[in-house]
Amino acid sequence: MLIVVSLFSNRGFLGWGLLALVGVMIFPRSHAKSFIAAIVPYATLWFVFTFLRSLADETTWAKRVNLRVSELERWLFGGELPTIRLQDALFNKDHIHVWDYYFVFVHWSYFLVPHAVALWLWWKHRDRFWRFLLALTILLSLGLGLYFAIPSNPPWMAPDVINSPGAPTVWRIMEPIAKQIGGGLYQAGYKIVGESNPIAAMPSIHFAVTFLLFWPMRLQGRRWGLLFFFYAASMGFGLVYLGEHYVVDVTMGGIVATVGWFAAGAILRRVEARRAARELAAAHVSPRPGGDPGSATPAVAPGD
Numbered sequence: 001m002l003i004v005v006s007l008f009s010n011r012g013f014l015g016w017g018l019l020a021l022v023g024v025m026i027f028p029r030s031h032a033k034s035f036i037a038a039i040v041p042y043a044t045l046w047f048v049f050t051f052l053r054s055l056a057d058e059t060t061w062a063k064r065v066n067l068r069v070s071e072l073e074r075w076l077f078g079g080e081l082p083t084i085r086l087q088d089a090l091f092n093k094d095h096i097h098v099w100d101y102y103f104v105f106v107h108w109s110y111f112l113v114p115h116a117v118a119l120w121l122w123w124k125h126r127d128r129f130w131r132f133l134l135a136l137t138i139l140l141s142l143g144l145g146l147y148f149a150i151p152s153n154p155p156w157m158a159p160d161v162i163n164s165p166g167a168p169t170v171w172r173i174m175e176p177i178a179k180q181i182g183g184g185l186y187q188a189g190y191k192i193v194g195e196s197n198p199i200a201a202m203p204s205i206h207f208a209v210t211f212l213l214f215w216p217m218r219l220q221g222r223r224w225g226l227l228f229f230f231y232a233a234s235m236g237f238g239l240v241y242l243g244e245h246y247v248v249d250v251t252m253g254g255i256v257a258t259v260g261w262f263a264a265g266a267i268l269r270r271v272e273a274r275r276a277a278r279e280l281a282a283a284h285v286s287p288r289p290g291g292d293p294g295s296a297t298p299a300v301a302p303g304d
Helices: 002-008 012-026 029-053 060-065 068-076 082-090 098-109 113-124 126-149 174-193 205-220 222-241 247-283
Strands: 285-287 296-298
Touching (some): 029 126, 082 222, 113 126, 113 205, 126 205, 126 247, 205 222, 222 247
16 A cells, blocks of 8 residues: 555655654554554644645745855855865775765665654653654754755755866766666665755755754663764764855754754743643632532642
């Protein structure tokens, strides 16, 4: 059913359908209700984001401002893109290095690791999962707003020749590596879990989501915090080096992730405070002794 639906609609549905199917197969029946209550809003959030994101590059505004971020990047870094400098120093199209594979695999891990962490949070720490989900909702909402406000081409889609003594254009390093590994497999996988809007660069949702993972995982201990900080740092560096994003995109991704996490915490604390206040108010009301069960009188604490 998933294959048929994806063939006649959007092949991206197959990836999300398989994710949900694997989740249903892994978790026991005793947790089915709780799992469905968590996975449905989580999957719906990603589905809505993917659908709306695909519309961001279809406006007339997108054609007018899609190079503004690259202009800002050049202004910040003395007229040359950091991607150009990194690729000039580290990349050789005729000889793929081990770090090229590493950063490409880190990039591809975005399609699995965040969802695996989300499932683990739901299984082990429900309170952190709900804060993560709310933070992710805020993050993706801010990201969508910026996609429509500043639709931007990534470095590898720069339409003009870049004036650089090191390299005239930006290489999309992911493509030659994918061809070496297996071009057909890469193309098929990209159609399943690939970007609905590949030119949406500002902010970098890849970095935003991976950096968001750092905040709940640091609560597991210093080692976990350092591990996920290193993972996010590798993602950020790799996105710039691979030609997928500008430094400005990555920076903004980190900002929206941080805002999302702390805003979610503030919202949940306020909700909890209101719930506690209602329970406290209800606790101060008790039935009248010997009276109508429907009537109540404020309870008097000893010493009042």
